Amino acid sequence: MSLFFKSNNLSLGYGNQLVINNLDLSLKISNNYEIIGKNGSGKTTLLMCISNNFIGNTFNSNIERGEYSFMEIGSSPSLIPKLSLIENIKYFLYKESIDEKLIVETLNKYQLNEFKEDLIEDYSSGMIKRSELTIADLKKPDILCIDEPKVYLDENGIQLLFDLLNYRETQKMTSILSSQESINALSNIERTIDLND
Protein backbone atom coordinates (compact mmCIF):
# COMPACT_ATOMS: atom_id res chain seq x y z
CA MET A 1 0.00 0.00 0.00
CA SER A 2 1.49 3.35 -0.98
CA LEU A 3 2.28 6.22 1.35
CA PHE A 4 0.78 9.66 0.90
CA PHE A 5 2.82 11.30 3.64
CA LYS A 6 6.12 10.30 5.20
CA SER A 7 8.51 12.00 7.55
CA ASN A 8 11.03 10.52 9.96
CA ASN A 9 11.89 13.72 11.76
CA LEU A 10 8.88 15.99 11.46
CA SER A 11 9.34 19.22 13.38
CA LEU A 12 6.92 22.11 12.91
CA GLY A 13 6.58 25.51 14.44
CA TYR A 14 6.11 29.23 14.00
CA GLY A 15 9.22 31.38 14.02
CA ASN A 16 11.59 29.73 16.48
CA GLN A 17 8.77 28.27 18.55
CA LEU A 18 8.58 24.50 18.18
CA VAL A 19 5.07 23.00 18.17
CA ILE A 20 5.75 19.47 16.91
CA ASN A 21 9.14 17.96 17.69
CA ASN A 22 10.73 15.08 15.82
CA LEU A 23 7.58 13.11 14.99
CA ASP A 24 7.87 9.91 13.00
CA LEU A 25 4.94 9.65 10.59
CA SER A 26 4.14 7.27 7.73
CA LEU A 27 0.57 7.57 6.45
CA LYS A 28 -0.79 5.05 3.98
CA ILE A 29 -3.54 5.63 1.45
CA SER A 30 -6.93 3.93 2.13
CA ASN A 31 -6.33 3.97 5.89
CA ASN A 32 -7.93 6.31 8.40
CA TYR A 33 -6.08 8.31 11.03
CA GLU A 34 -6.94 10.31 14.08
CA ILE A 35 -4.99 13.12 15.71
CA ILE A 36 -5.81 13.83 19.34
CA GLY A 37 -4.35 16.26 21.82
CA LYS A 38 -5.14 19.08 24.18
CA ASN A 39 -5.24 22.77 23.21
CA GLY A 40 -1.94 24.00 21.81
CA SER A 41 -0.51 20.51 21.31
CA GLY A 42 -0.19 21.06 17.54
CA LYS A 43 -3.19 19.14 16.12
CA THR A 44 -4.16 21.84 13.65
CA THR A 45 -0.53 22.49 12.71
CA LEU A 46 0.01 18.80 11.97
CA LEU A 47 -3.24 18.51 10.02
CA MET A 48 -2.34 21.59 7.98
CA CYS A 49 1.09 20.14 7.27
CA ILE A 50 -0.38 16.84 6.09
CA SER A 51 -2.88 18.64 3.84
CA ASN A 52 -0.12 20.91 2.48
CA ASN A 53 -1.68 24.07 3.93
CA PHE A 54 1.01 24.78 6.50
CA ILE A 55 2.85 28.10 6.39
CA GLY A 56 5.46 28.20 9.08
CA ASN A 57 8.81 26.74 10.00
CA THR A 58 9.43 23.08 9.09
CA PHE A 59 12.95 23.13 10.59
CA ASN A 60 14.33 21.34 7.51
CA SER A 61 12.17 18.26 8.18
CA ASN A 62 12.36 15.66 5.49
CA ILE A 63 8.80 15.40 4.12
CA GLU A 64 7.73 13.09 1.30
CA ARG A 65 4.29 13.30 -0.29
CA GLY A 66 2.42 11.10 -2.73
CA GLU A 67 0.52 12.41 -5.73
CA TYR A 68 -2.97 12.35 -4.23
CA SER A 69 -5.78 14.85 -3.95
CA PHE A 70 -6.09 16.42 -0.50
CA MET A 71 -8.87 18.45 1.02
CA GLU A 72 -8.84 20.13 4.41
CA ILE A 73 -11.87 21.33 6.29
CA GLY A 74 -10.18 23.45 8.89
CA SER A 75 -11.04 25.77 11.72
CA SER A 76 -11.24 28.71 9.32
CA PRO A 77 -13.42 28.31 6.21
CA SER A 78 -11.87 27.79 2.78
CA LEU A 79 -14.92 29.06 0.90
CA ILE A 80 -14.91 32.50 -0.71
CA PRO A 81 -17.19 34.79 1.35
CA LYS A 82 -18.15 37.13 -1.51
CA LEU A 83 -19.43 34.26 -3.69
CA SER A 84 -22.69 32.36 -3.31
CA LEU A 85 -22.64 28.68 -2.38
CA ILE A 86 -23.43 27.56 -5.92
CA GLU A 87 -20.66 29.81 -7.28
CA ASN A 88 -18.27 28.35 -4.73
CA ILE A 89 -19.28 24.81 -5.74
CA LYS A 90 -18.77 25.59 -9.42
CA TYR A 91 -15.41 27.22 -8.68
CA PHE A 92 -14.02 24.50 -6.43
CA LEU A 93 -15.42 21.61 -8.46
CA TYR A 94 -14.63 22.96 -11.90
CA LYS A 95 -12.20 20.16 -12.71
CA GLU A 96 -14.63 17.45 -11.64
CA SER A 97 -17.39 18.80 -13.95
CA ILE A 98 -20.13 17.30 -11.81
CA ASP A 99 -23.65 16.86 -13.12
CA GLU A 100 -26.08 19.64 -12.10
CA LYS A 101 -28.61 17.05 -10.88
CA LEU A 102 -26.09 15.50 -8.49
CA ILE A 103 -25.22 18.94 -7.12
CA VAL A 104 -28.90 19.63 -6.36
CA GLU A 105 -29.33 16.18 -4.78
CA THR A 106 -26.30 16.69 -2.54
CA LEU A 107 -27.42 20.21 -1.61
CA ASN A 108 -30.82 18.80 -0.65
CA LYS A 109 -29.13 16.11 1.42
CA TYR A 110 -27.23 18.77 3.36
CA GLN A 111 -30.37 20.99 3.50
CA LEU A 112 -28.66 23.84 1.65
CA ASN A 113 -30.52 23.92 -1.66
CA GLU A 114 -32.74 26.85 -0.74
CA PHE A 115 -29.70 28.91 0.36
CA LYS A 116 -27.50 28.12 -2.62
CA GLU A 117 -27.83 31.61 -4.14
CA ASP A 118 -26.94 33.39 -0.86
CA LEU A 119 -23.45 34.73 -0.27
CA ILE A 120 -21.25 32.67 2.04
CA GLU A 121 -20.54 35.79 4.13
CA ASP A 122 -24.21 35.70 5.18
CA TYR A 123 -24.03 32.06 6.32
CA SER A 124 -23.76 30.89 9.91
CA SER A 125 -20.67 28.89 10.96
CA GLY A 126 -22.70 25.67 10.92
CA MET A 127 -23.96 26.33 7.40
CA ILE A 128 -20.41 27.06 6.21
CA LYS A 129 -19.25 23.74 7.65
CA ARG A 130 -22.15 21.94 5.96
CA SER A 131 -21.24 23.69 2.70
CA GLU A 132 -17.65 22.48 2.99
CA LEU A 133 -18.89 18.96 3.69
CA THR A 134 -21.12 19.21 0.60
CA ILE A 135 -18.10 20.11 -1.53
CA ALA A 136 -16.07 17.27 0.05
CA ASP A 137 -18.94 14.88 -0.66
CA LEU A 138 -19.11 15.95 -4.31
CA LYS A 139 -15.36 16.17 -4.85
CA LYS A 140 -14.44 12.87 -3.19
CA PRO A 141 -10.78 13.67 -2.52
CA ASP A 142 -8.33 10.82 -1.89
CA ILE A 143 -7.53 12.27 1.53
CA LEU A 144 -9.99 14.31 3.57
CA CYS A 145 -8.63 16.09 6.65
CA ILE A 146 -11.14 17.54 9.11
CA ASP A 147 -10.13 19.68 12.06
CA GLU A 148 -12.53 19.53 15.03
CA PRO A 149 -15.18 17.67 12.98
CA LYS A 150 -18.14 18.20 15.31
CA VAL A 151 -17.60 21.91 15.96
CA TYR A 152 -20.44 24.17 14.68
CA LEU A 153 -22.56 21.18 13.58
CA ASP A 154 -25.97 20.38 15.05
CA GLU A 155 -27.20 16.81 15.62
CA ASN A 156 -28.35 16.43 12.02
CA GLY A 157 -25.09 17.90 10.74
CA ILE A 158 -23.07 15.45 12.84
CA GLN A 159 -25.11 12.57 11.43
CA LEU A 160 -24.41 13.79 7.87
CA LEU A 161 -20.70 14.01 8.72
CA PHE A 162 -20.72 10.45 10.11
CA ASP A 163 -22.54 9.23 6.98
CA LEU A 164 -19.93 10.88 4.78
CA LEU A 165 -17.08 9.32 6.76
CA ASN A 166 -18.75 5.89 6.64
CA TYR A 167 -19.24 6.19 2.89
CA ARG A 168 -15.58 7.12 2.48
CA GLU A 169 -14.55 4.10 4.54
CA THR A 170 -16.55 1.76 2.30
CA GLN A 171 -14.93 3.36 -0.77
CA LYS A 172 -11.42 2.93 0.75
CA MET A 173 -10.79 6.66 0.82
CA THR A 174 -8.63 8.13 3.58
CA SER A 175 -10.02 10.39 6.30
CA ILE A 176 -7.96 12.13 8.98
CA LEU A 177 -9.77 13.62 11.94
CA SER A 178 -8.29 15.94 14.51
CA SER A 179 -9.93 16.71 17.82
CA GLN A 180 -9.27 16.89 21.55
CA GLU A 181 -10.45 13.33 22.04
CA SER A 182 -11.64 10.55 19.77
CA ILE A 183 -15.14 11.16 18.36
CA ASN A 184 -15.64 7.50 17.34
CA ALA A 185 -16.74 8.41 13.84
CA LEU A 186 -14.48 5.91 12.06
CA SER A 187 -14.71 2.16 12.54
CA ASN A 188 -11.20 1.37 11.28
CA ILE A 189 -8.42 3.61 12.46
CA GLU A 190 -4.90 2.64 11.43
CA ARG A 191 -3.18 4.92 13.93
CA THR A 192 -4.17 7.45 16.54
CA ILE A 193 -1.52 10.14 16.75
CA ASP A 194 -1.64 11.26 20.35
CA LEU A 195 0.05 14.62 20.72
CA ASN A 196 -0.43 14.61 24.50
CA ASP A 197 2.54 12.25 24.84
Next chain:
Amino acid sequence: MIKKFIIKKELNLELRNNTSLFLITPTMCVLIIVFPILSENRFRVENDMFVIVQLLFLIIFTTLFSIRNPLEEQTLIKELNFGSIKKIDYFYSKTISELGIFYPQIIFLLILFSGFTNTSINNSIIYIIFSVLFFCLNAIMVNLFFQMFTSFSSRFVQFILIVPIYIGFAILIAPMWLGVNQEISNIYSLMLLGITMIIYSFTNFYLRKSQ
Protein backbone atom coordinates in the same frame (compact mmCIF):
# COMPACT_ATOMS: atom_id res chain seq x y z
CA MET B 1 -2.36 27.90 -17.74
CA ILE B 2 -5.18 30.42 -18.14
CA LYS B 3 -8.41 29.07 -16.67
CA LYS B 4 -11.73 30.62 -17.53
CA PHE B 5 -13.34 29.63 -14.23
CA ILE B 6 -10.69 31.53 -12.22
CA ILE B 7 -11.09 34.63 -14.43
CA LYS B 8 -14.88 34.44 -14.02
CA LYS B 9 -14.54 34.18 -10.23
CA GLU B 10 -12.09 37.10 -10.06
CA LEU B 11 -14.37 39.31 -12.16
CA ASN B 12 -17.36 38.36 -9.99
CA LEU B 13 -15.38 39.23 -6.86
CA GLU B 14 -14.31 42.56 -8.37
CA LEU B 15 -17.91 43.52 -9.06
CA ARG B 16 -18.82 42.75 -5.45
CA ASN B 17 -15.72 44.37 -3.98
CA ASN B 18 -16.57 47.99 -3.29
CA THR B 19 -12.98 49.16 -2.90
CA SER B 20 -12.12 49.05 -6.58
CA LEU B 21 -14.53 50.06 -9.30
CA PHE B 22 -16.77 52.06 -7.02
CA LEU B 23 -14.17 53.92 -4.96
CA ILE B 24 -10.77 54.24 -6.59
CA THR B 25 -11.85 55.28 -10.08
CA PRO B 26 -14.31 57.99 -8.98
CA THR B 27 -11.72 59.32 -6.48
CA MET B 28 -9.14 59.55 -9.24
CA CYS B 29 -11.65 61.19 -11.56
CA VAL B 30 -12.37 63.88 -8.99
CA LEU B 31 -8.62 64.43 -8.51
CA ILE B 32 -8.20 64.76 -12.27
CA ILE B 33 -11.01 67.29 -12.50
CA VAL B 34 -9.73 69.47 -9.66
CA PHE B 35 -6.03 69.12 -10.50
CA PRO B 36 -5.78 71.91 -13.17
CA ILE B 37 -7.72 74.32 -11.00
CA LEU B 38 -5.51 73.57 -8.01
CA SER B 39 -2.24 73.76 -9.92
CA GLU B 40 -2.75 76.70 -12.27
CA ASN B 41 -6.18 78.05 -11.45
CA ARG B 42 -7.50 77.27 -14.93
CA PHE B 43 -8.58 74.33 -17.06
CA ARG B 44 -5.32 74.14 -18.97
CA VAL B 45 -1.88 73.18 -17.71
CA GLU B 46 1.51 73.67 -19.35
CA ASN B 47 2.54 70.84 -21.65
CA ASP B 48 5.81 70.07 -19.80
CA MET B 49 4.01 69.71 -16.52
CA PHE B 50 1.18 67.73 -18.06
CA VAL B 51 3.11 64.55 -18.94
CA ILE B 52 4.95 64.41 -15.61
CA VAL B 53 1.72 64.81 -13.63
CA GLN B 54 -0.05 62.30 -15.85
CA LEU B 55 2.70 59.79 -15.05
CA LEU B 56 2.29 60.61 -11.39
CA PHE B 57 -1.45 59.95 -11.68
CA LEU B 58 -0.66 56.67 -13.43
CA ILE B 59 1.63 55.61 -10.55
CA ILE B 60 -0.89 56.68 -7.88
CA PHE B 61 -3.77 54.89 -9.60
CA THR B 62 -1.73 51.72 -10.13
CA THR B 63 -0.65 51.74 -6.48
CA LEU B 64 -4.20 52.22 -5.24
CA PHE B 65 -5.36 49.44 -7.55
CA SER B 66 -2.58 47.11 -6.33
CA ILE B 67 -3.24 47.58 -2.62
CA ARG B 68 -7.05 47.57 -2.90
CA ASN B 69 -7.52 43.95 -1.97
CA PRO B 70 -4.33 42.27 -0.66
CA LEU B 71 -4.09 38.49 -0.89
CA GLU B 72 -3.46 36.73 2.37
CA GLU B 73 -0.94 33.92 1.90
CA GLN B 74 -2.62 31.41 4.24
CA THR B 75 -6.11 32.07 2.84
CA LEU B 76 -4.85 31.82 -0.73
CA ILE B 77 -3.04 28.52 -0.11
CA LYS B 78 -6.15 27.08 1.56
CA GLU B 79 -8.33 28.19 -1.34
CA LEU B 80 -5.99 26.75 -3.96
CA ASN B 81 -5.61 23.43 -2.13
CA PHE B 82 -9.34 23.21 -1.46
CA GLY B 83 -10.04 23.43 -5.17
CA SER B 84 -6.87 21.55 -6.26
CA ILE B 85 -5.90 24.62 -8.27
CA LYS B 86 -2.29 25.01 -9.34
CA LYS B 87 -0.49 28.20 -8.31
CA ILE B 88 0.68 28.75 -11.88
CA ASP B 89 -2.91 28.57 -13.23
CA TYR B 90 -4.11 30.96 -10.55
CA PHE B 91 -1.28 33.42 -11.20
CA TYR B 92 -1.81 33.71 -14.95
CA SER B 93 -5.61 33.68 -14.75
CA LYS B 94 -5.51 36.36 -12.07
CA THR B 95 -3.07 38.39 -14.20
CA ILE B 96 -5.50 38.28 -17.13
CA SER B 97 -8.51 39.18 -14.99
CA GLU B 98 -6.61 42.07 -13.35
CA LEU B 99 -5.57 43.30 -16.78
CA GLY B 100 -9.19 43.14 -17.91
CA ILE B 101 -10.25 45.23 -14.92
CA PHE B 102 -7.33 47.63 -14.81
CA TYR B 103 -6.49 48.37 -18.45
CA PRO B 104 -9.86 49.86 -19.53
CA GLN B 105 -9.94 51.96 -16.35
CA ILE B 106 -6.48 53.38 -16.89
CA ILE B 107 -7.26 54.21 -20.54
CA PHE B 108 -10.48 55.88 -19.36
CA LEU B 109 -8.52 57.92 -16.81
CA LEU B 110 -5.92 59.00 -19.38
CA ILE B 111 -8.70 60.18 -21.71
CA LEU B 112 -10.32 62.07 -18.83
CA PHE B 113 -7.02 63.62 -17.85
CA SER B 114 -6.35 64.82 -21.41
CA GLY B 115 -9.89 66.09 -21.69
CA PHE B 116 -9.98 68.04 -18.46
CA THR B 117 -6.54 69.59 -18.88
CA ASN B 118 -6.92 70.34 -22.62
CA THR B 119 -3.56 68.74 -23.34
CA SER B 120 -2.37 65.50 -24.92
CA ILE B 121 0.50 63.06 -24.99
CA ASN B 122 3.00 63.84 -27.73
CA ASN B 123 2.99 60.51 -29.49
CA SER B 124 0.74 58.38 -31.68
CA ILE B 125 -2.19 56.53 -30.10
CA ILE B 126 -0.64 53.12 -30.93
CA TYR B 127 2.47 53.87 -28.85
CA ILE B 128 0.35 55.17 -25.98
CA ILE B 129 -1.88 52.07 -25.99
CA PHE B 130 1.09 49.70 -26.10
CA SER B 131 3.12 51.57 -23.48
CA VAL B 132 0.16 51.52 -21.07
CA LEU B 133 -0.52 47.85 -21.82
CA PHE B 134 3.08 46.89 -21.00
CA PHE B 135 3.01 49.10 -17.91
CA CYS B 136 -0.20 47.45 -16.67
CA LEU B 137 1.04 43.94 -17.37
CA ASN B 138 4.35 44.53 -15.58
CA ALA B 139 2.70 46.27 -12.63
CA ILE B 140 0.14 43.45 -12.21
CA MET B 141 2.74 40.66 -12.44
CA VAL B 142 5.10 42.37 -9.98
CA ASN B 143 2.25 43.03 -7.56
CA LEU B 144 0.96 39.45 -7.72
CA PHE B 145 4.47 38.11 -7.33
CA PHE B 146 4.98 40.20 -4.17
CA GLN B 147 1.65 39.08 -2.77
CA MET B 148 2.04 35.37 -3.54
CA PHE B 149 5.70 34.79 -2.79
CA THR B 150 6.53 37.15 0.03
CA SER B 151 5.12 37.50 3.52
CA PHE B 152 4.54 41.25 3.27
CA SER B 153 0.93 41.16 4.25
CA SER B 154 0.54 44.77 5.33
CA ARG B 155 -0.62 47.32 2.79
CA PHE B 156 1.98 49.79 4.01
CA VAL B 157 4.92 47.45 3.35
CA GLN B 158 3.39 46.49 0.00
CA PHE B 159 3.11 50.20 -0.83
CA ILE B 160 6.71 50.98 0.17
CA LEU B 161 8.14 48.10 -1.88
CA ILE B 162 5.99 48.40 -4.97
CA VAL B 163 5.97 52.16 -5.60
CA PRO B 164 9.71 52.39 -6.48
CA ILE B 165 9.23 49.58 -9.01
CA TYR B 166 6.24 51.38 -10.55
CA ILE B 167 8.31 54.59 -10.73
CA GLY B 168 10.93 52.59 -12.67
CA PHE B 169 8.29 51.39 -15.15
CA ALA B 170 6.91 54.93 -15.47
CA ILE B 171 10.39 56.33 -16.20
CA LEU B 172 10.62 53.96 -19.15
CA ILE B 173 7.40 55.19 -20.73
CA ALA B 174 8.08 58.88 -19.96
CA PRO B 175 10.22 59.58 -23.08
CA MET B 176 7.55 58.03 -25.32
CA TRP B 177 4.89 60.26 -23.82
CA LEU B 178 7.10 63.35 -23.95
CA GLY B 179 7.38 62.94 -27.71
CA VAL B 180 10.55 61.38 -29.10
CA ASN B 181 10.82 60.39 -32.78
CA GLN B 182 9.46 57.13 -34.11
CA GLU B 183 12.78 55.22 -34.10
CA ILE B 184 13.42 56.03 -30.45
CA SER B 185 9.77 55.17 -29.61
CA ASN B 186 10.30 51.78 -31.28
CA ILE B 187 13.43 51.20 -29.19
CA TYR B 188 11.55 52.07 -26.00
CA SER B 189 8.64 49.79 -27.00
CA LEU B 190 11.11 46.94 -27.50
CA MET B 191 12.68 47.71 -24.12
CA LEU B 192 9.24 47.50 -22.49
CA LEU B 193 8.59 44.20 -24.26
CA GLY B 194 11.97 42.91 -23.05
CA ILE B 195 11.24 43.92 -19.46
CA THR B 196 7.81 42.26 -19.64
CA MET B 197 9.48 39.07 -20.87
CA ILE B 198 12.07 39.20 -18.08
CA ILE B 199 9.35 39.63 -15.44
CA TYR B 200 7.33 36.81 -17.04
CA SER B 201 10.38 34.49 -17.02
CA PHE B 202 11.22 35.41 -13.43
CA THR B 203 7.69 34.76 -12.13
CA ASN B 204 7.39 31.63 -14.26
CA PHE B 205 10.60 30.27 -12.74
CA TYR B 206 9.27 30.81 -9.20
CA LEU B 207 5.84 29.39 -10.06
CA ARG B 208 7.30 26.21 -11.52
CA LYS B 209 9.72 25.89 -8.60
CA SER B 210 6.84 26.14 -6.12
CA GLN B 211 4.78 23.34 -7.74
